[in-house]
Amino acid sequence: MDLTSTQSGAYSIVTVNAGRIDAAVAIQFKDAMRAQTSEGADHVILDLGQVTFIDSSGLGAIVAAMKQMGAGRKLDLAVLTPDVEKVFRLTRMNSIFTIHESLDALEQRQAG
């Protein structure tokens, strides 16, 4: 599971360089997130702009990634494609995360 991290002000942005977070890669995703977020900013933004599909395993892995970051840290989501947004909305898990429409909006918020 290919993840890349960049720092942007107070945030770490973790970009998922894969099209699917599904049963085939859920565990790898969770492990890769643990490696990317074990150090670094308290506030992490997960950039899902390249992800066009998640299933319930992928959803669970994203929740697990949030939980393994630990107390006092936050995992937001950004750039949900339509089918991914649908899974979060149908399961009501969209209420658990702050969801950013774009990374630009994030940078404006920091500058303002």
Add this chain to the structure above:
Amino acid sequence: MHDAAHMAEFTLIASEDGVRLGLQQVRAFLEASGLGEDACGTAEIVLAEALNNVAEHAYQMRGVGDIDLTVGVDPDGIDFDIRDTGVAMPGLILPTGQLPAMDGPLDSMPEGGFGWFLIHSQTDILTYQREDGQNHLHMHLPRDGEVGGKDAHAL
């Protein structure tokens, strides 16, 4: 223009790659049948949950075993018939598919239990039968996403 019915059959291997390939093929078929992107997306997630269940529970994650899938598209909606020769559903009944509770603190958020909820909530027909050593799951997704009743503007 008359909206024709379309049907196709697929045989999938019950492995992670087999399910991914099957979903890709079914999505292409649904799009070619004239189904819109939104409906294709809903159909793909529902089918993914059902196929993952067969691979994980009926064939117990062994990565082998055939899944026979029939897909039908017509003006009423999408039919999925899934047959496998894996172990039977516990108690021979469908899981109820209730959403897990989400009202606690963040560190208690559920990581599972969403799959059957997604299937139940997006289908208006959902049946399971065990017949001649085979599991047979039938799912019907209504065409315009109106689950639970006919709608005057549904066509």
